[in-house]
Amino acid sequence: MRWEHLGGDGSAALFDTDAVVTRTVDTPEFRGVTFHEVRARSILNRVPGASRMPFDWTVNPYRGCTHACVYCFARRTHSYLDLDTGRDFDSQIVVKTNAPQLLRRELASARWRGEHIAMGTNVDCYQRAEGRYRLMPGILTALRDFANPFSLLTKGTLILRDLDLLRSAAAVTEVGVAVSVGFTDEELWRTVEPGAPAPERRLDVVRALSGHGIGVGVLMAPVIPFLGDSPAQLRATVRAVAAAGATSVTPLTLHLRPGAREWFTAWLARHHPHLVRPYENLYADGPYAPTWYQRRITGQVHELAAEYGIGPARAGAARRLPPAAEPPPGPAREDQGVQLTLP
Numbered sequence: 001m002r003w004e005h006l007g008g009d010g011s012a013a014l015f016d017t018d019a020v021v022t023r024t025v026d027t028p029e030f031r032g033v034t035f036h037e038v039r040a041r042s043i044l045n046r047v048p049g050a051s052r053m054p055f056d057w058t059v060n061p062y063r064g065c066t067h068a069c070v071y072c073f074a075r076r077t078h079s080y081l082d083l084d085t086g087r088d089f090d091s092q093i094v095v096k097t098n099a100p101q102l103l104r105r106e107l108a109s110a111r112w113r114g115e116h117i118a119m120g121t122n123v124d125c126y127q128r129a130e131g132r133y134r135l136m137p138g139i140l141t142a143l144r145d146f147a148n149p150f151s152l153l154t155k156g157t158l159i160l161r162d163l164d165l166l167r168s169a170a171a172v173t174e175v176g177v178a179v180s181v182g183f184t185d186e187e188l189w190r191t192v193e194p195g196a197p198a199p200e201r202r203l204d205v206v207r208a209l210s211g212h213g214i215g216v217g218v219l220m221a222p223v224i225p226f227l228g229d230s231p232a233q234l235r236a237t238v239r240a241v242a243a244a245g246a247t248s249v250t251p252l253t254l255h256l257r258p259g260a261r262e263w264f265t266a267w268l269a270r271h272h273p274h275l276v277r278p279y280e281n282l283y284a285d286g287p288y289a290p291t292w293y294q295r296r297i298t299g300q301v302h303e304l305a306a307e308y309g310i311g312p313a314r315a316g317a318a319r320r321l322p323p324a325a326e327p328p329p330g331p332a333r334e335d336q337g338v339q340l341t342l343p
């Protein structure tokens with residue numbers, strides 16, 4: 001594997017190459033998964049200036065994601081490690097084991113200005129690996145101790161393990177949490193997000209955090225054309241999101257960038273072959289669905305949200321909630337993998 005030259009721009013390698021430890025864990029939970037434990041050289045990633053994302057800094061303790069969402073836009077980043085963007089992305093997980101210590105050190109630096117840090121914007125930091133490596137408690141503790149504002153986006157129910165830390169952090173700084181629930185259709189979930197907790201379990205997370213005074217927005221992402229975008233499906237999802245107590249619901253239509261597009265299209269051909277041609281037409285101009293389609297979905301969701309008494313993310317919260325974002329083009333440094341994790 002190519003652990004150096006991740007910068008693609010001559011920047012320093014992200015990992016100490018002689019510090020990679022590869023482990024295959026033979027427990028039912030992780031069967032078929034390989035962990036690559038690395039010692040990262042830095043953990044605060046600056047988002048490239050050209051990015052449209054409303055945050056400048058991210059922390060990503062993992063690469064690859066066992067939630068295995070077929071559409072995951074972060075798949076492309078695995079190719080920079082000479083791993084494939086399909087099955088390898090789901091099962092070859094890079095773990096930055098020194099992430100908590102590094103973060104504490106970098107937050108203490110005189111050069112650090114205490115800016116907002118977004119997490120879960122590349123891959124899910126509460127994926128199953130976190131149950132084994134427990135990096136997030138150290139990360140949250142460091143953020144709390146430095147009263148550094150941050151946001152989290154996740155599909156992982158494991159976030160509830162860190163509820164007390166989130167509460168104590170929220171007492172001293174701005175904390176934003178968003179849960180990704182693009183649809184509530186169980187059959188669709190089983191095939192398109194096979195490793196992620198069920199949508200209803202994610203809504204349980206919204207309920208639990210809300211019940212403990214932590215406001216949670218739902219990123220309704222992705223809305224999947226032809227499979228999860230019927231009026232009835234949109235209504236069922238928004239109704240469930242509202243019932244769970246979310247503070248906001250923000251729709252985001254599926255986008256298919258290189259890496260994700262090939263994997264998603266192969267899945268489509270296996271499960272819904274009659275939709276391959278309609279998808280080719282809908283995404284003929286690139287990774288995004290046409291503007292008219294996006295507007296239609298956004299309008300429908302906003303109407304439903306108003307009907308059920310919730311709204312889109314408030315403007316003032318835009319920096320706290322990982323948003324609909326466009327990944328920057330081209331080969332990438334670590335932080336350039338940052339796009340909205342559809343999740």
Ligand code: SF4
Pocket residue numbers: 065066067068069071072073074122123124127155196341342343
């Ligand atoms: S979309 Fe998010 S949860 Fe799904 S595989 Fe990608 S990083 Fe993981």
